[in-house]
Amino acid sequence: MAAVSGEVMVQRSAADGSQNDDVEMREVHISKPNTVRNDQIYIPGDIILDNTEGQWMDGHGSYYSVLPGNHSEIIASVAGLRQIFTRVVVVDPLKSRYSGEIGDIVVGRIIQVGRKSWTVDVGAQRHAVLNLGAINLPGGELRRKTEADIGFMRRYLQEGDLVSAEVQKQGADSQLLLHTRSLRYGRLVQGMLLHVQPRLTKRGKGHFVSYETFGVQLIIGVNGAVWIAPTQKQMNVPLGLDAGEQQRRVQQEDYPEEEEITLCITEEDAKKFGAKDKSKEHTTLPQKPAGSSIASLEVRKCMARIKNCVEILNREQVPIHRESIRILYDASRRYEPKELLIPSVAKEVFESVRQDLREQNPTA
Amino acid sequence: MDLVSSFTGLRLDGRRENEIRDIRCQFGVAKEADGSVLFEQGNTKILATVYGPFDSGDNDDDDGDLAVLEDPTAIECEFKLSAFSQQDRRTRQGEDPRSEEYAEYMETCYRVIMFPHKNASSIVRLSCQVLQADGGHLAAALTAGTLALIDAGIPVKDLIVGCSATVVEGKPLMDVSSQEDLQRLPQITVGVIPRNQEIIVMDTKNRFHKDLLAPLLDAAVKGCTQTFQVIEKIVRDHVRKAAGAMSS
Amino acid sequence: MGERRSAQDESVLQEREDSYINASEQQFLSEGIIDYDFRLDGRGPLDYRTIHISIGEVLSASGSARVTLGETCVLATVKTAIKTPSKSHPDFGFIEFSIDSSPLTSHKHDEEEDESRSPQEARSILQSVYQESGGVDRRKLCIVKGSKCWALFFDLIIFEKGTSLLDAASLAVKAALFDTKFANVTVVEDELDQFEVEFTDDPYDYWQMDATSVPVVTSLHKIGPVFLVDVTKEEQVAANASVVIATNSKGTLFYQNTDWKGSQFGFELNLIDEAMETACRAAAHVDSRLMSALISLPPPKSWKNTLL
Numbered sequence: 001m002a003a004v005s006g007e008v009m010v011q012r013s014a015a016d017g018s019q020n021d022d023v024e025m026r027e028v029h030i031s032k033p034n035t036v037r038n039d040q041i042y043i044p045g046d047i048i049l050d051n052t053e054g055q056w057m058d059g060h061g062s063y064y065s066v067l068p069g070n071h072s073e074i075i076a077s078v079a080g081l082r083q084i085f086t087r088v089v090v091v092d093p094l095k096s097r098y099s100g101e102i103g104d105i106v107v108g109r110i111i112q113v114g115r116k117s118w119t120v121d122v123g124a125q126r127h128a129v130l131n132l133g134a135i136n137l138p139g140g141e142l143r144r145k146t147e148a149d150i151g152f153m154r155r156y157l158q159e160g161d162l163v164s165a166e167v168q169k170q171g172a173d174s175q176l177l178l179h180t181r182s183l184r185y186g187r188l189v190q191g192m193l194l195h196v197q198p199r200l201t202k203r204g205k206g207h208f209v210s211y212e213t214f215g216v217q218l219i220i221g222v223n224g225a226v227w228i229a230p231t232q233k234q235m236n237v238p239l240g241l242d243a244g245e246q247q248r249r250v251q252q253e254d255y256p257e258e259e260e261i262t263l264c265i266t267e268e269d270a271k272k273f274g275a276k277d278k279s280k281e282h283t284t285l286p287q288k289p290a291g292s293s294i295a296s297l298e299v300r301k302c303m304a305r306i307k308n309c310v311e312i313l314n315r316e317q318v319p320i321h322r323e324s325i326r327i328l329y330d331a332s333r334r335y336e337p338k339e340l341l342i343p344s345v346a347k348e349v350f351e352s353v354r355q356d357l358r359e360q361n362p363t364a
Numbered sequence: 365m366d367l368v369s370s371f372t373g374l375r376l377d378g379r380r381e382n383e384i385r386d387i388r389c390q391f392g393v394a395k396e397a398d399g400s401v402l403f404e405q406g407n408t409k410i411l412a413t414v415y416g417p418f419d420s421g422d423n424d425d426d427d428g429d430l431a432v433l434e435d436p437t438a439i440e441c442e443f444k445l446s447a448f449s450q451q452d453r454r455t456r457q458g459e460d461p462r463s464e465e466y467a468e469y470m471e472t473c474y475r476v477i478m479f480p481h482k483n484a485s486s487i488v489r490l491s492c493q494v495l496q497a498d499g500g501h502l503a504a505a506l507t508a509g510t511l512a513l514i515d516a517g518i519p520v521k522d523l524i525v526g527c528s529a530t531v532v533e534g535k536p537l538m539d540v541s542s543q544e545d546l547q548r549l550p551q552i553t554v555g556v557i558p559r560n561q562e563i564i565v566m567d568t569k570n571r572f573h574k575d576l577l578a579p580l581l582d583a584a585v586k587g588c589t590q591t592f593q594v595i596e597k598i599v600r601d602h603v604r605k606a607a608g609a610m611s612s
Numbered sequence: 613m614g615e616r617r618s619a620q621d622e623s624v625l626q627e628r629e630d631s632y633i634n635a636s637e638q639q640f641l642s643e644g645i646i647d648y649d650f651r652l653d654g655r656g657p658l659d660y661r662t663i664h665i666s667i668g669e670v671l672s673a674s675g676s677a678r679v680t681l682g683e684t685c686v687l688a689t690v691k692t693a694i695k696t697p698s699k700s701h702p703d704f705g706f707i708e709f710s711i712d713s714s715p716l717t718s719h720k721h722d723e724e725e726d727e728s729r730s731p732q733e734a735r736s737i738l739q740s741v742y743q744e745s746g747g748v749d750r751r752k753l754c755i756v757k758g759s760k761c762w763a764l765f766f767d768l769i770i771f772e773k774g775t776s777l778l779d780a781a782s783l784a785v786k787a788a789l790f791d792t793k794f795a796n797v798t799v800v801e802d803e804l805d806q807f808e809v810e811f812t813d814d815p816y817d818y819w820q821m822d823a824t825s826v827p828v829v830t831s832l833h834k835i836g837p838v839f840l841v842d843v844t845k846e847e848q849v850a851a852n853a854s855v856v857i858a859t860n861s862k863g864t865l866f867y868q869n870t871d872w873k874g875s876q877f878g879f880e881l882n883l884i885d886e887a888m889e890t891a892c893r894a895a896a897h898v899d900s901r902l903m904s905a906l907i908s909l910p911p912p913k914s915w916k917n918t919l920l
Contacts, residue, residue, distance in 0.1 A: 002649075004841065004897035006660025010787070010905035012912070013669040041607075043599045044477075044514065045522035045559050061519065063479070077479070077519035079599050081607050094606050095392070095399070096517030097417075109632070125417055126483055160634035174482040189636040192652050192846075294640055297648045304654035317606050337654030341661050395683070396772050407671060411771075447710065448673045448689040448767045493712075493769070495687075496672045 007342070042076035042091050049074045049089060060099070061091030094317075098124045098198040098223035100176045104167040105207045107188065107221035108178070110160060113153050120163065122223045123198070126175050130157075130165060134179035162188040162227065164219050184208060188219070190294050191229025194307060196314040198224035201321075209322045214302040215295075220320060226310055228303050230295040304337035305329060312346050319361045327353050327360065367532045367544050376543050377406070384527065384539040384587050385500075387507075387594045391515045391602055399516025403508035406541055407498035410505055412512035416488035417481050436480030441470040442491040443505055449497040450542075466502045469565045470509055473555040476564050477520040478513075488518060499542035500528040502567060506555045507591060514599060524564065525595065527587030528553040529580050531572075536583035538590075552580040558592035561585060638850040646836035651847070658894060660842045665783065665905070667791045668912055673767075675792030679784040682842055683774025688766055688784035690792045694809050695763040697754070705753020706763035707743040711735045711781075713770040731770065734778055737829075737867060738766070741858040742785060745866040747827045756799055759807045764792070775831075775848045778856060782829035783902060790823040790906050793915035815914035824903060827860040829867070830895040832887060839887055841894045855887040859895045861903075 042048060049056055051064065051072045058064040061078040078093035108122035117131040132153065157163060164185045165178040180186055201220050209218040210231060219227040309328040313320050331353045332340055339345045368375055385406030394400035399414035443466040447453050474490065490512060492505040506526030513520055528540040530551045537544065540551055550572030555565040563585065644650045649657055663681050670676035673689035695706055713731040741747045753762040768781055796817045797809045832839040833851035840847060858867035870884060
């Protein structure tokens with residue numbers, strides 16, 4: 001009979017009301033020597049630069065203020081670290097919603113299916129839009145684009161589906177338009193999704209990450225959504241992130257020549273929505289062989305470990321990418337994945353590689 | 365009961381006339397909120413939470429509340445006194461008649477410092493709940509709300525802080541505690557942008573002669589300056605700690 | 613396995629990005645649990661995440677406790693007052709609950725999909741467990757039979773509403789009760805045979821109730837044939853049934869509720885036995901850990917609210 005486990009930690013608040021201890025409780029918070037320069041820190045209302053010459057532009061987190069006598073300044077509007085680019089001043093707040101730039105790789109969830117577009121929640125101020133015209137359809141389907149209706153749309157993506165996509169452009173009112181016009185993008189199945197702070201998943205060091213030895217793949221969305229799934233080789237059913245990989249797999253198993261496919265459609269879906277049996281054109285896939293599983297226990301352990309490591313990086317405000325995950329992962333090996341949930345264990349593991357992580361992530 | 369000892373010149377809690385109470389903050393206590401702060405000024409404890417900006421769902425097709433659509437800096441504020449926050453438990457919470465007034469003061473203040481939303485139907489919701497009521501509630505709520513907005517990363521032009529003041533035997537006292545509130549003395553609370561000393565809102569309590577207004581205002585505004593210096597440091601330290609984890 | 617909503621039922625997904633998972637995610641999650649007893653974060657079915665409790669934060673209350681269990685965070689405060697007992701129970705005191713969940717929970721207008729998790733339902737369950745079913749011995753609250761008694765007002769605030777709300781709330785109630793300081797009183801009888809209660813002047817002259825037998829609530833959720841404690845939001849969505857019990861260290865059952873969410877599999881009779889047994893074990897584990905941690909705390913300072 002399995003034992004129940006789990007600890008209860010109780011503390012009494014100081015009678016004078018000081019609750020600094022509570023901070024320890026809620027976050028793995030370690031006080032350490034400060035290494036951020038004072039002149040990098042700005043709070044709303046702070047003057048960043050004099051802009052009378054007009055050479056600066058106010059980027060995110062700052063604004064432009066004109067004073068009498070043609071004197072103007074760039075002023076901070078959030079609390080965070082200042083960054084200066086060639087002509088733009090930016091203040092990076094500690095916490096904010098994803099705002100979106102063209103070219104960002106994002107992971108989002110379909111909220112609504114329309115006649116010619118899907119509404120996608122990517123955690124931004126407004127929902128993003130994926131137009132029917134912005135996805136790749138198998139050749140046979142292109143003809144039907146003009147007859148699009150909601151039933152047709154649902155064959156590809158339904159409410160609740162997860163997709164990986166790229167930001168194509170910003171429309172009016174800052175609404176993001178997405179596309180999946182590449183083999184890298186598409187519907188995500190059989191894995192798990194995490195949410196972290198978007199400021200830790202900025203564009204840069206590789207967003208499609210594959211840890212071959214663990215049998216685990218990740219997509220690190222710039223919008224702070226992290227998708228973790230087994231790699232193709234570990235799975236018996238070729239559902240997964242990388243449609244290009246699926247394509248190769250499909251061809252290896254003697255399926256007919258197929259138009260470039262981006263979206264993964266299962267046989268189950270096709271049947272559900274009454275798709276015609278165009279087995280020569282559709283990606284009908286074999287049923288999961290009886291007795292097999294999506295992911296073995298070993299792979300699941302790796303995924304759990306990665307999940308818990310990503311959560312630690314998120315709490316500790318460390319940028320999340322291939323290297324930082326790997327560093328923390330290696331350091332965590334002496335513990336079971338579930339032990340990383342215990343605050344004291346997480347703290348110990350993190351401290352052991354704090355220096356290495358810092359070297360990986362110099363700030364501007 | 366003498367609020368200011370004629371012997372020591374100190375107030376009941378040991379402060380001088382021109383001293384505000386100790387301020388402490390914890391950021392991000394309500395993880396589901398976009399921004400939150402547990403704010404303490406002396407024994408007054410307030411939880412401020414912010415959601416947004418988010419799509420209020422009103423779009424052009426809606427017969428929605430047009431006031432929301434047309435107001436580009438839409439912010440809705442709420443002020444609540446918890447039932448357990450005071451000595452006597454209040455049996456009907458949230459029906460404090462001043463709660464709505466305080467909420468409006470807050471909205472007025474934050475509208476001044478917020479920028480127009482990118483999207484006309486976006487809205488920000490800010491709520492202040494008093495967990496422990498030891499005086500200076502509106503003042504503390506104004507300051508706490510600003511901190512919650514900052515925690516949420518919502519851009520603002522500057523900071524708003526609040527402070528209260530009262531006057532005893534001609535002596536103005538800044539940052540009024542509940543003990544000092546008992547005697548129906550003239551009281552004032554201001555919401556201020558400290559950097560340029562702009563007073564955005566002013567609330568008065570109990571009647572008093574107009575000659576007292578100037579010293580009361582002066583004390584309250586000076587109290588705001590002190591408050592600002594404290595929270596300025598708190599916010600900078602918070603940024604330093606959070607961002608400094610990974611800088612080289 | 614959880615059933616997928618049919619596409620025709622809703623054309624717009626409820627906007628709860630962090631608590632909705634689709635059929636494929638559910639399948640992945642469920643398979644790990646059913647085949648390997650392995651949850652997404654590596655826990656086994658009966659592994660709790662570390663529970664954090666902070667006592668005595670609210671100075672204006674006679675007792676308080678803030679509990680963090682998973683993503684749920686609840687503050688319970690206790691205020692004491694002297695009241696006249698009811699005629700039907702002259703030797704009993706009163707216990708009353710209120711729960712405040714606004715504005716600390718999701719701003720998105722919640723259409724509660726599951727009534728048993730809404731705060732008002734939670735309030736009435738707590739009321740039932742601690743007051744009506746005798747979870748707290750109300751005779752201990754009697755001062756003068758028929759004339760004076762203590763009344764306890766529990767005010768709960770939900771800081772974060774994750775899963776297992778009742779579990780967290782009950783732990784907060786129990787811990788807050790443990791922390792509650794009752795001023796010692798003297799009863800004075802006046803010439804009209806009326807009793808008056810006088811509070812002691814000494815701020816350190818208080819008594820506290822023994823909270824050992826006070827019940828705690830434990831929720832289990834079922835995925836396949838496996839029962840889980842301390843579920844995440846995703847697991848709660850994927851679960852096809854739940855069991856909630858309130859029990860104490862003596863094994864007394866104060867409340868139970870099994871809900872099989874309308875799935876066609878129903879709830880086989882033998883599974884109910886197993887569920888109850890597992891829930892009792894989980895409750896016993898948490899309860900004993902809680903009590904041993906509480907007992908080892910330094911005592912509170914005074915019964916007087918330091919505000920006035």
